[in-house]
Amino acid sequence: MDMLTDADPHAEKGTVTQLRAFLAQSDLSEEGRLPPERELSAALGVSRAELRKALDVLEAEGQIWRHVGKGTFMGSRPLDTFADITALARRSNPAEVMRARIVIEPEIARAAAFTATPADIAEMRLCLARSRQADSWRQYEGWDTRLHRTIAEATQNGLLLGLFDTLNAVRRAVTWGRLRALPVKPAPDHHSFKEHESIVDAIEHRDMAGAANLMRNHLRTVERKLLDKQLRASEES
Amino acid sequence: MDMLTDADPHAEKGTVTQLRAFLAQSDLSEEGRLPPERELSAALGVSRAELRKALDVLEAEGQIWRHVGKGTFMGSRPLDTFADITALARRSNPAEVMRARIVIEPEIARAAAFTATPADIAEMRLCLARSRQADSWRQYEGWDTRLHRTIAEATQNGLLLGLFDTLNAVRRAVTWGRLRALPVKPAPDHHSFKEHESIVDAIEHRDMAGAANLMRNHLRTVERKLLDKQLRASEES
DNA sequence: TTGGATACCAATTTCATTTTGGTTTATATT
DNA sequence: AATATAAACCAAAATGAAATTGGTATCCAA
Incomplete structure (x- = not known):
């Protein structure tokens, strides 16, 4: 965790901007799926809890959507396809x-x-x-x-x-x-x-x-x- | 195959009637599925090829429908319902x-x-x-x-x-x-x-x-x- | 009190295995 | 020679175990 040395004291906000930059430069797959939280947290050098806070922000903004077992995706949540x-x-x-x-x-x-x-x-x-x-x-x-x-x-x-x-x-x-x-x-x-x-x-x-x-x-x-x-x-x- | 001794010379026709009788007396599951061909041929004491000829007849009559991997069923083929x-x-x-x-x-x-x-x-x-x-x-x-x-x-x-x-x-x-x-x-x-x-x-x-x-x-x-x-x-x- | 690591949960996906109707081939049997 | 049987093989589909993933609780340390 060498990154902690130059980490922003306002940890949350910093993680959000870091995450935004990562998403901007990384070309995701066609489905717009981004790496699982466990990988992403390691890649960004932050704890999973802190990453999840940042993801919460993006989700609240409607930038991403998540689903258990499926993953996290860019864009807005697909329509309720409940022709059940x-x-x-x-x-x-x-x-x-x-x-x-x-x-x-x-x-x-x-x-x-x-x-x-x-x-x-x-x-x-x-x-x-x-x-x-x-x-x-x-x-x-x-x-x-x-x-x-x-x-x-x-x-x-x-x-x-x-x-x-x-x-x-x-x-x-x-x-x-x-x-x-x-x-x-x-x-x-x-x-x-x-x-x-x-x-x-x-x-x-x-x-x-x-x-x-x-x-x-x-x-x-x-x-x-x-x-x-x-x-x-x-x-x- | 001791059954061959008293087998009907008109093999096909006989198998069809035999099969019809079997289906009439056996109460199938709710889905109307009948046993796999391998079992059914053994149960009826006929070869699988002969059973399949009889099943072909019933299918042509619309009595049953079949699908690879699924099985053979009573009634007419269900409609593919894509409510997605x-x-x-x-x-x-x-x-x-x-x-x-x-x-x-x-x-x-x-x-x-x-x-x-x-x-x-x-x-x-x-x-x-x-x-x-x-x-x-x-x-x-x-x-x-x-x-x-x-x-x-x-x-x-x-x-x-x-x-x-x-x-x-x-x-x-x-x-x-x-x-x-x-x-x-x-x-x-x-x-x-x-x-x-x-x-x-x-x-x-x-x-x-x-x-x-x-x-x-x-x-x-x-x-x-x-x-x-x-x-x-x-x-x- | 806060943050991080860990473990666990349930929904979902993934993958190998099994089952099934369809087809081919070899082998008897007549 | 012709026919029927048995066996093997194929691809579609179902099945089930294992791995993956977002969500949550717990424990520990600073």
Whole structure:
């Protein structure tokens, strides 16, 4: 510690300026990460405690940000990337999910009617056919989900698709522990079949208003059925 | 392999039915994962190659899906859900963000017109006043963002709010390196002021259609201005 | 009382190992 | 000769132990 001989008596302030100089001349990696505290304190010839005080100052100024286990970085702390599905699901419920779907999905269908490619529509038709052939609810739901997602894909908007996926992930997480009694497979006259087909028809015909309205009505029907099921279940118990 | 003595000559078909029976009687884990091929082939008393042929059939039927390193699962292949803001932002662009806002926010405003509480509306009015008083673009944007978020809050739907926040986070991440030249503060006759006020008015009057239309027009104006700015900037360069 | 060294904690990363579906090759078996 | 089986190998993914890192408490000395 030969540096202590010419150390500034105002130790803190001196360390801050020393640190600033170090950061200015050192070219950090692309991530803007600076050396771990243990190394940096040795390099600057100060104790780790004193270095941390200086880092506290820079952090308060917004020059750096730190995180346990990750390190210390230049710039401002990255955005809270909390598109945390599980957190959203924990605060939500099936009713909210349905309302959100009714708000968003009709407009997605409207946009898709404008931008869908023939390939998109072919995939939608495939989903329709497979959902009719399904011989279990699990399969049916798989193709139903895929149909709705294909419609979102058809908007050609990656962000809209991402939001749809988020909504969908929350839906699955929320509906997760649902009641699965009842028949083993959807009846051939299940309401969704015709509704799905008319939606795809509207999209194919570039009927934006029709696609939106049909999707809205479809989801409202689903919501009603869901509500009926819940009521019946609660009466039985 | 003593089983070879009574093995079906139509080996493939027999294995498929055998496999179907196994899957029907065995209650798989919650994830619907079935045993690894090496175990399953031993359990069924068939070679791994033959088992894989049977699995190929089931996969073609959409009964199962497989992935290297993960395993084999019942149902249809899950969607890859990247709810990561930064990942979303990297694949998106300002134009997509605006289109997504135009798709989603009008419907949020419509829903808010139905569910907003007096407290919500009071907060919207506060945002309006503060945005008018703002003496820097940064401040103005802060209140503008908060106004739009308050409208999303007014839907009383945590999931919708979460989706809005995601959209907003992507917007900030995408617009991050934008050109910020131009005047120091919004002009008193900035178009957004009147548009914002009419939106809040519509929400207060429970005018759902009006709220949606006004929000849509507002965002379209913003989109147009943004486009003009980009054009001018590209001409200068 | 203050500052520095040390030890410890929990979040995170890193790295080697294992597991898994997919593919190739050699070896029987008919 | 043709086919099927077993074994080996590959790359993607999961797993788990160990190391790293910012944060905190403790002890010691000046």
